[in-house]
Amino acid sequence: MEVHKPIKRHKALQPLSRQHHFGLLFGWKIRKGFAKNIAPERMMKYASWFYSxxxxxxxxxxxxxxxxxxxxxxxxxxxxxKEHRRLKRLFLDTAHPEKSLHRLEEELDAHIRFEERILFNEIQKVATQEQLDKIEEIHSDIEKAPDYEDPFWDE
Ligand SMILES: [Fe+2]
Ligand SMILES: [Fe+2]
Known part of the structure; x- marks a missing residue:
C-alpha cells in the first residue's frame, strides 16, 4: 500500500497558507450568515471589504x-x-449578492484546497532557494487586516 506522507509547507509559503485559513473562515462566516437569515446585501458588504x-x-x-x-x-x-478571475468576478458582482455569496463560499474553499493540496506542493518542489527567499522577504512584513466593523456571524 502506498502511503502519502503530508508534505511540510516550506516556511516561505507559510504566510500565504495562513491567509488561506482566513479564506476558509470567510466561507464559514457566510454559511453562518445564511443560517441566521442575515440579509445578503449586508453580507455582500463584508465580502467586498474582505476582497479588498x-x-x-x-x-x-x-x-x-x-x-x-x-x-x-x-x-x-x-x-x-482561471479560478482567480472567476472568484474576482463573484466578489465584485454586488448586483446578485445571494447568488454570488453562495458560489463564493463554495468556490473559494475549493480554490484554497486546490492550492494547499496540489499547487503549493508542486511549486515548493521546483522552486529555487533564491525564489523562496524572495517570497519570504515580501511576506515578512504582512500586516493583519483590521477587524470588520459588522460581525454578523457573531450575532
Ligand atoms: Fe490563489
Ligand atoms: Fe491562495
Missing amino acids: HEIEPHFNDEEKYLFPILDPSHELIERAL
Whole structure:
C-alpha cells in the first residue's frame, strides 16, 4: 500500500497558507450568515471589504511571486489563474449578492484546497532557494487586516 506522507509547507509559503485559513473562515462566516437569515446585501458588504483587504493582495502576491515559478502554460497555473478571475468576478458582482455569496463560499474553499493540496506542493518542489527567499522577504512584513466593523456571524 502506498502511503502519502503530508508534505511540510516550506516556511516561505507559510504566510500565504495562513491567509488561506482566513479564506476558509470567510466561507464559514457566510454559511453562518445564511443560517441566521442575515440579509445578503449586508453580507455582500463584508465580502467586498474582505476582497479588498485580504483577497486582492493575496491573489496579487501569488500571481507576482509564486505562480511564475512554474511555466505560464502549466495546467495547474492555468487553472489557478482561471479560478482567480472567476472568484474576482463573484466578489465584485454586488448586483446578485445571494447568488454570488453562495458560489463564493463554495468556490473559494475549493480554490484554497486546490492550492494547499496540489499547487503549493508542486511549486515548493521546483522552486529555487533564491525564489523562496524572495517570497519570504515580501511576506515578512504582512500586516493583519483590521477587524470588520459588522460581525454578523457573531450575532
Ligand atoms: Fe490563489
Ligand atoms: Fe491562495
